[in-house]
Amino acid sequence: MSVKILFVDGIGEVQLVRKARSSRLRISVKSSGEVMVSIPWIMPFSRGAEFLEEKRLWVIKTQLKLEKHGLTRKALVPGLLFSTRGLKYHLMPGNGDKIKVNFRPEEHEAIINYPITASLQDADIQSKIGLAVEGVLRYEAKRYLPGRARELANQLGYSFKALTIKNNKTNWGSCSSLKNINLNLHLMRLPDRLIDYILVHELVHTKIPNHGPLFKERLKGHFPDAAELDKAIKKFRPELI
Numbered sequence: 001m002s003v004k005i006l007f008v009d010g011i012g013e014v015q016l017v018r019k020a021r022s023s024r025l026r027i028s029v030k031s032s033g034e035v036m037v038s039i040p041w042i043m044p045f046s047r048g049a050e051f052l053e054e055k056r057l058w059v060i061k062t063q064l065k066l067e068k069h070g071l072t073r074k075a076l077v078p079g080l081l082f083s084t085r086g087l088k089y090h091l092m093p094g095n096g097d098k099i100k101v102n103f104r105p106e107e108h109e110a111i112i113n114y115p116i117t118a119s120l121q122d123a124d125i126q127s128k129i130g131l132a133v134e135g136v137l138r139y140e141a142k143r144y145l146p147g148r149a150r151e152l153a154n155q156l157g158y159s160f161k162a163l164t165i166k167n168n169k170t171n172w173g174s175c176s177s178l179k180n181i182n183l184n185l186h187l188m189r190l191p192d193r194l195i196d197y198i199l200v201h202e203l204v205h206t207k208i209p210n211h212g213p214l215f216k217e218r219l220k221g222h223f224p225d226a227a228e229l230d231k232a233i234k235k236f237r238p239e240l241i
Helices: 045-054 056-068 123-156 185-189 192-205 213-222 226-233
Strands: 002-008 012-019 026-029 035-040 079-083 088-094 100-104 109-115 163-166 173-175 181-184
Touching: 002 045, 002 123, 012 045, 012 123, 026 056, 035 045, 045 056, 088 123, 100 123, 109 123, 123 163, 123 181, 123 185, 123 192, 173 192, 181 185, 181 192, 185 192, 192 213, 192 226, 213 226
Parallel strands: 012 035, 088 109, 163 181
Antiparallel strands: 002 012, 026 035, 079 088, 100 109, 173 181
């Protein structure tokens, strides 16, 4: 599977997803208003973008219908957005004409300023704010997650090759057959114990690639309360809202 993200005026963020199992072009709009274009593996992303443009009116109508029923994603609004292990993220109006990030390390804050004249109901503004927030999360994730993963691997007797930070909308992490680990930058919004739990989950996959009984037994050996942690993780989503 290969994914490309587009930000389309009037629609917002769109995922173009090339899948080996996809036999035709298909567009889906989630209850949250998010849009995904499934593309057969042999087709280029550009064809998916063309198909989206062809179905643009339908997508917008579907999003409006969901919004009418109160099902679409809520807008990011001024104030405290959330806190990570290192920073408090605030959204505030600013005097400039662009969205800017103001670090206040001594106060453990990241202030995202948007133009005071901008409408927060505008999809383009929301997308740009989201990009700014995700940029800070990526910075935090790169500074913390690789080192913590190596520390846990050394403590528990695992090893991995590459570790990549991604903005994945569907999972918190993954591990390839080559022992390459992918981690979601939104892990930084989780409590430390849940971060460690997901890191160890992926480390166990370096030895056991499936989720069978042996995997569950090994993971429970590291976290006896694995069942409770699984429930706790479901209260979070790997996206801003």
